[in-house]
Amino acid sequence: MGALRWLLIGLxxxxxxxxxxxxSPVDAMRRGLERHPEYSVILNDMSSKGLFFHDYFxxxxxxxxxNGKKPGEGGKENFTQQMTDWVKVNEDVYTKYxxxxxxxxxxxKADGTIDTVPQPPLFQFVGDPRxxxxxxxxxxxxxxxxxxxxMILSSLIDEAGDSFEKRRHVDYRHYQDxxxxxxxxxxxxxSRNPQxxxxxxxxGTVTQKTSTGFFERQQARMAxxxxxxxxxxxxxxxxxxxxxxxxxxxxxxxxxxxxxSGRGRR
Numbered sequence: 151m152g153a154l155r156w157l158l159i160g161l162x163x164x165x166x167x168x169x170x171x172x173x174s175p176v177d178a179m180r181r182g183l184e185r186h187p188e189y190s191v192i193l194n195d196m197s198s199k200g201l202f203f204h205d206y207f208x209x210x211x212x213x214x215x216x217n218g219k220k221p222g223e224g225g226k227e228n229f230t231q232q233m234t235d236w237v238k239v240n241e242d243v244y245t246k247y248x249x250x251x252x253x254x255x256x257x258x259k260a261d262g263t264i265d266t267v268p269q270p271p272l273f274q275f276v277g278d279p280r281x282x283x284x285x286x287x288x289x290x291x292x293x294x295x296x297x298x299x300x301m302i303l304s305s306l307i308d309e310a311g312d313s314f315e316k317r318r319h320v321d322y323r324h325y326q327d328x329x330x331x332x333x334x335x336x337x338x339x340x341s342r343n344p345q346x347x348x349x350x351x352x353x354g355t356v357t358q359k360t361s362t363g364f365f366e367r368q369q370a371r372m373a374x375x376x377x378x379x380x381x382x383x384x385x386x387x388x389x390x391x392x393x394x395x396x397x398x399x400x401x402x403x404x405x406x407x408x409x410x411s412g413r414g415r416r
Contacts, residue, residue, distance in 0.1 A: 175208060175237050176256050176266070183258065189214035191256040192271055193247055194233065195364055206244035210234045213302055229302040250337065251364060252357040253350055268337040270350040271306050273328055276320055284322070294320040309360045 176191070183189050194211040198204045212232045247255055250268040257265040257274050265274070275281045281303065282296045296307055296319075324341055331338040340349030340356070349356045 174243050175210070175239060176243070179210065179212065180256060180264065183212070183214065186214045186258065187262075188258050188260050189256075190254045190271065190274065193250050193253060193255050193268075195361065196244065196247070196251060197236070197364070197367060198244065204241070206239050206241060207236045208239050208244070208247070209236050213306075231302050249352050251352040252354065252361050253337070267332065267335055268351070269328070269332070270338065270340060270356075271309075272303070273320075273325075273338070275303070276325055276328075292322040294322070294325060309356075 179191055183191075190213045192211040192213070193208060195209040197207045199207075210233070212234070213229050214231075216228045216230045247268070252271075253268040254271055254274065255266070255268050257269070259265065259274055260278065276294045277284075282294050284292055285295045286292050296303075327341070328338045337351070339351045339354060342348050343355060348354050351357060
């Protein structure tokens with residue numbers, strides 16, 4: 151377990167060092183995780199600071215097989231995870247992934263292929279007999295049923311909650327939509343509700359439940375901006391409004407001038 155701990159610390163250092171000079175932390179993690187047979191990197195959180203000149207930050211959740219082995223070797227289907235510290239990223243990287251909060255933005259599949267198109271957590275494991283099987287219900291509807299998994303994958307399933315039709319069941323139609331998106335190189339954000347909201351990504355209904363910190367900071371930021379704008383408007387109106395003494399002086403001067411004019415006409 152000690153060796154694993156140092157390995158995880160090493161991964162975080164790779165991420166941080168790879169970002170020096172404005173490099174992409176995603177590229178750095180891809181190099182650092184090269185030795186692992188499969189993994190998922192989730193954009194766990196993101197933040198920006200500053201009103202006019204912004205600094206941008208990401209935080210990642212790295213999931214990979216326990217002890218660096220493929221799940222199934224030794225008869226154990228389990229993963230471990232590492233949460234990175236906040237990592238400063240450049241504006242281009244932040245913009246690229248601004249719609250991908252809570253999604254897998256880098257993955258290595260069991261066959262060794264690398265996937266860099268954002269996708270929901272867990273979907274890369276659908277169809278893998280190590281983690282579940284296809285079932286058909288009494289109405290003829292087909293879906294993917296998860297088998298008992300290790301703690302990390304189980305927690306991801308629980309976080310997804312009602313995004314699955316039967317909580318631990320992926321509807322085959324949704325999986326087909328996912329595959330169609332992948333074939334076109336496009337992110338898959340899940341099905342949409344009657345209001346047009348997707349399940350995954352920054353605007354997703356699932357993400358709003360699992361990434362509460364991001365949305366709380368976003369609301370606080372909007373409130374600060376609104377308050378700052380109101381203070382600026384109030385300050386400008388205060389400078390443009392004449393003082394009461396000036397108003398009285400101007401009024402008095404006007405009456406005096408008018409009176410003098412009147413006397414002169416008589």
